[in-house]
Amino acid sequence: MSVCIIPARGGSKRIPRKNIAPFHGRPMIGWSIKAAKETGLFDRIVVSTDDLEIAETALKEGAEIPFLRPVALADDYTPTVPVIAHAVTALALSPETRVCCLYATAPLVRPNDLRAGFALLDGPEYVMSVTSFPFPIQRALRRDAQGQVEMMQPEHMLTRSQDLEEAWHDAGQFYWARAATWTAGLPVFGKGAKGVPLPRHRVQDIDTPEDWTRAEALFALIGG
Numbered sequence: 001m002s003v004c005i006i007p008a009r010g011g012s013k014r015i016p017r018k019n020i021a022p023f024h025g026r027p028m029i030g031w032s033i034k035a036a037k038e039t040g041l042f043d044r045i046v047v048s049t050d051d052l053e054i055a056e057t058a059l060k061e062g063a064e065i066p067f068l069r070p071v072a073l074a075d076d077y078t079p080t081v082p083v084i085a086h087a088v089t090a091l092a093l094s095p096e097t098r099v100c101c102l103y104a105t106a107p108l109v110r111p112n113d114l115r116a117g118f119a120l121l122d123g124p125e126y127v128m129s130v131t132s133f134p135f136p137i138q139r140a141l142r143r144d145a146q147g148q149v150e151m152m153q154p155e156h157m158l159t160r161s162q163d164l165e166e167a168w169h170d171a172g173q174f175y176w177a178r179a180a181t182w183t184a185g186l187p188v189f190g191k192g193a194k195g196v197p198l199p200r201h202r203v204q205d206i207d208t209p210e211d212w213t214r215a216e217a218l219f220a221l222i223g224g
Contacts, residue, residue, distance in 0.1 A: 001097045002118065003044045003179075004036040005087045006063065008104035009074040010051025014208050019049075019104040020057045024219050029054070030061040031107035037062060038111040041118055042100070048087045050074035066091065080175070081185055088179045095180035105206040106173040107219055116196045117176040124181050126188050129171035130195035131203040137167045168195060171203045 008019040008029055020027040026034075029047070036045045047058040048069045055065040067090045073083050084101045093099065098121060100114060113129060120127045138156040141149045151157060156164065175188055201222065204215040 001043050001094070002041050002100070003046060003091065003093060003097060004042045004100045004102050005084055006032055006036070006045070006047045006058070006102050006104050007080060007083045008047055008049045008051070008054050008058070009069065010049065010054055011074065011076070013076065015206070015212055018206065018212070020054055023107055024216065027057050027061065028107060029058055029104040032102050032104055032109065033058065033061040033063045035106075035109045035111050035114065036100075036102055039114045041115065044091075046087060046091065047104075048083055081182065081188065084182045085185060088182050093179040095178065097179040099177060099179050099182055101175045103173055107215060108202040108204060108222070109173045110202070113196060113198060114174060117174060120194045120196065121176045121178070123192065124178060124186070125190070125192035125194060126181065126186075127176040127194045127196060128188065129173040129198050130168045131171045131198045131200050133167045133169060134200060136161055136164045138164050168197075171198050172205050173198070173203070
């Protein structure tokens, strides 16, 4: 059995109501629900929310709302793992159930990405979407209050780019794990975690209005 859980709280500050704001013709959360449905993987697609308007929107897009998330798990500081653990418990899922946390603001996610994560899930580890940094992080700079800059790793000042190890970061779209892994509260970046590589042009964290504008432009270029 496989279940998709989409966390979508109602109190976003920097982009008010971002989970259901219009994005290229449908509510933002609708794109995540659509991708989940198109995978053919999930027995259930559940939205975890504390917000009645988000719940109504998600229902119209084809997801389930079998419970409302407690207020204590819907503030600005609640991590993702406890939210999914609560949903797993509320749904009474068996320990071996494959559970995908899919973010509500992932309009660039593709069904094949989710399928690739499903295929990689083996033991108790997490599988997540990742993408590469566009520039060698070994040449990162620090900038002080006076505007002066210096290399964080000056030993790599003359190292050729092709000789530096490629670095990756969380793409912020989805995380797969067994139900028991979520309820145990194991860290997402723990030992054995695996990554599904995504091209950089299909990755955009959406936390600020600038992020939203860039996501809209990327979506327009590559299509939904």
